[in-house]
Amino acid sequence: MSTDAHHTQGLVASFGEMDTVDVVTRLSALHLLMHIAGHGGQVLGPLGLACAMLGLVSSRLGRAAGYWAIMTVILCARVFLDTDQLDNHFYLSMYWSGALAVSLCLPAERQADALSLNAKWLLGLCMLFAVLWKIISPDYMSGAFFHFFMVADNRFHDLAKLFGGLTQANLDHNFRVFSEVQDPLTPLHEYVVRLELPEGLRGLAVLMTWWTIVIEAAIAVVFLVPASRGIIKARHAVLLVFGFTTYLVATVKGFGIALMIMGYANTPIEWKRTRVAYLVAIVYIEITAMGVLGFLT
Amino acid sequence: MARHNKSEAGGEVTRAVTTRVTFPLAVAPRCRLTSVVNGPSTGILSRGSREEQLRVLLAVCLVPIILTAVAGYQVYRSRTYATTPWKGGGFGMFSTIDFPPARVQRVYLVLGDLSIPIALDGRFDESMRLLRNIPQPEVLSNVARVLTEFRWVYPADRYPTPVPELTAQSGADLQVLGHGEDVPFGFRMVPYEAIRLEVWRYSFESKSAKAGLKIMSEATAAREYNQGASR
Numbered sequence: 298m299s300t301d302a303h304h305t306q307g308l309v310a311s312f313g314e315m316d317t318v319d320v321v322t323r324l325s326a327l328h329l330l331m332h333i334a335g336h337g338g339q340v341l342g343p344l345g346l347a348c349a350m351l352g353l354v355s356s357r358l359g360r361a362a363g364y365w366a367i368m369t370v371i372l373c374a375r376v377f378l379d380t381d382q383l384d385n386h387f388y389l390s391m392y393w394s395g396a397l398a399v400s401l402c403l404p405a406e407r408q409a410d411a412l413s414l415n416a417k418w419l420l421g422l423c424m425l426f427a428v429l430w431k432i433i434s435p436d437y438m439s440g441a442f443f444h445f446f447m448v449a450d451n452r453f454h455d456l457a458k459l460f461g462g463l464t465q466a467n468l469d470h471n472f473r474v475f476s477e478v479q480d481p482l483t484p485l486h487e488y489v490v491r492l493e494l495p496e497g498l499r500g501l502a503v504l505m506t507w508w509t510i511v512i513e514a515a516i517a518v519v520f521l522v523p524a525s526r527g528i529i530k531a532r533h534a535v536l537l538v539f540g541f542t543t544y545l546v547a548t549v550k551g552f553g554i555a556l557m558i559m560g561y562a563n564t565p566i567e568w569k570r571t572r573v574a575y576l577v578a579i580v581y582i583e584i585t586a587m588g589v590l591g592f593l594t
Numbered sequence: 595m596a597r598h599n600k601s602e603a604g605g606e607v608t609r610a611v612t613t614r615v616t617f618p619l620a621v622a623p624r625c626r627l628t629s630v631v632n633g634p635s636t637g638i639l640s641r642g643s644r645e646e647q648l649r650v651l652l653a654v655c656l657v658p659i660i661l662t663a664v665a666g667y668q669v670y671r672s673r674t675y676a677t678t679p680w681k682g683g684g685f686g687m688f689s690t691i692d693f694p695p696a697r698v699q700r701v702y703l704v705l706g707d708l709s710i711p712i713a714l715d716g717r718f719d720e721s722m723r724l725l726r727n728i729p730q731p732e733v734l735s736n737v738a739r740v741l742t743e744f745r746w747v748y749p750a751d752r753y754p755t756p757v758p759e760l761t762a763q764s765g766a767d768l769q770v771l772g773h774g775e776d777v778p779f780g781f782r783m784v785p786y787e788a789i790r791l792e793v794w795r796y797s798f799e800s801k802s803a804k805a806g807l808k809i810m811s812e813a814t815a816a817r818e819y820n821q822g823a824s825r
Contacts (some may be wrong), residue, residue, distance in 0.1 A: 376683070380681075380682055380683075381677055381678075381681050381682050381727040381728065382681060382723070382727070383681060383682075383683075384680075384681065384687070385680075385681075385683060385684070385685050385686075385687050388661075388664065388683035389685075392657050392660065392661050395656075395657045395660070396657045399652065399653040399656055399657060400653050402649070402653060403649065403650060403653055407650065411650065411653045411654055414654045415653075415654060415657055415658065418654070418655075418657075418658035418661075419657065419658060419661060422658055422661050422662055422665070423661065423665075423685050424685075426665045426669075426684055426685035426686070427685040427686070427687070427688075427689070429669075430669075430679050430684065430685060430686035430689040430690075431688075431689045434679070434686075434689045434690045436689070436690040436691050436692070436798070437689045437690060439799075439800050439801075440800045441691065441798045441799065441800040442688070442689065442690060442691055444798065444800045444803065445691045445796070445798040445800075445805065446688075446691060449691070449695075449696065449796075478698055478807065479698060481699075481700065481701065481711060481712065481713040481714070481765075482711050482712075482713055482763075482765045482766055483711070484700075484711055484762065485698070485700060485792070485794050485807050485809075488807060489806075490796070490805040490806055490807060491805075492803075492805050494803045498803075499800060499803065502800065509688070547688065549687075
């Protein structure tokens with residue numbers, strides 16, 4: 298028992314003592330390789346993948362500002378070509394790549410701090426905008442968004458089955474309705490959308506509505522207000538809770554992993570357990586994206 | 595003003611203390627520039643000459659400022675041009691049921707009082723995606739105008755009369771021809787007068803649990819010349 302504990306402590310210590318910039322650059326290159334760089338058409342896609350691969354295998358390259366500047370240009374080009382099609386985690390990863398480029402321009406002893414501050418601002422601002430959008434959206438504040446989305450988006454079906462009373466028969470019926478609406482030959486002027494929504498779904502939707510906006514607002518606040526010891530502790534506690542709860546359901550691993558890498562970059566070097574928690578969270582998000590809830594339904 | 599806090603919070607807190615400066619940037623040339631950026635938490639980034647501090651300030655502020663500008667612009671675009679909050683870098687995902695797959699378009703061939711909904715093939719995916727993303731009447735008008743340059747044909751054996759008796763359900767029988775493509779044997783051209791486009795989105799009322807569809811935008815473009823039903 299004590300040997301196990303000793304081994305665990307040793308593992309935590311060895312993970313925690315790794316060079317921040319080295320870990321962050323490798324994780325970022327891996328993240329871009331797995332989730333982002335491939336989405337770039339016939340030229341930018343392979344170019345981005347090759348670039349991410351190089352950064353992953355070469356520590357020296359991964360720590361070069363020029364390398365991250367090139368990566369940022371590739372991702373920016375993609376954004377210019379497809380502004381309205383790209384998901385927000387593409388934008389966030391592009392910003393993070395840019396943050397790596399500008400931070401690595403600084404002298405070596407300042408790079409980790411610059412990365413930490415960039416991570417703090419990017420995390421706080423992206424959550425702030427996420428909360429603002431929710432507040433100004435009538436769909437969201439009325440609970441309509443999650444109520445509808447749990448039947449419309451298959452990522453939420455398992456949750457709705459487990460806790461909202463949704464059945465496979467409901468899903469099959471709703472799928473037929475959505476397919477009819479998508480059919481270009483179906484006239485829509487007189488069309489009545491008749492979805493099957495069990496009673497329990499509304500309560501679950503209300504719970505998810507408030508949980509999401511409260512935790513996102515909490516992240517925005519703790520990352521944007523000036524730091525104190527308590528605030529710094531709260532930052533990482535809230536961000537990790539967000540990572541371990543949200544991505545069990547909303548399997549947007551590109552966004553979740555980008556947030557966890559930034560959380561890692563923002564963690565004080567002395568906080569080894571917190572750093573390890575972020576590494577565990579990254580693996581967890583990758584695994585839950587396979588649809589863990591589906592095994593329970 | 596400075597107090598040294600050797601807490602386990604490490605970096606940010608312990609370094610912060612020597613940099614608690616309250617002077618505005620413009621009137622305090624010797625103040626620690628980065629403290630303006632991050633309050634009292636940027637100690638190590640505040641060391642060095644003014645030039646070094648400016649470099650640090652740039653490295654720490656540039657990307658967050660770009661994020662804010664892009665996200666702010668996306669909020670503006672979404673409100674002005676009805677682009678979906680889910681895309682475009684504004685972090686509006688999971689905030690509204692107006693997400694891209696929940697927008698659908700309809701394309702009609704107009705013949706007098708008759709409107710025939712038609713299906714377009716993969717060649718038109720890009721333009722359909724554009725009008726769903728930016729469903730402004732101007733965009734719809736432009737796309738509709740381009741579509742009027744195409745010809746649609748119907749199988750002559752199903753509509754044998756000289757003036758085809760097409761109905762609102764005839765869309766499944768119609769085919770679009772590419773530019774320069776010959777009319778296939780046994781087909782005739784549809785003598786349509788205009789193209790109408792519509793973009794719809796879902797609506798949902800949570801209390802009554804009722805879903806519906808509402809039109810976001812529509813436009814009609816008249817055909818510049820009618821090629822008739824012959825041939």
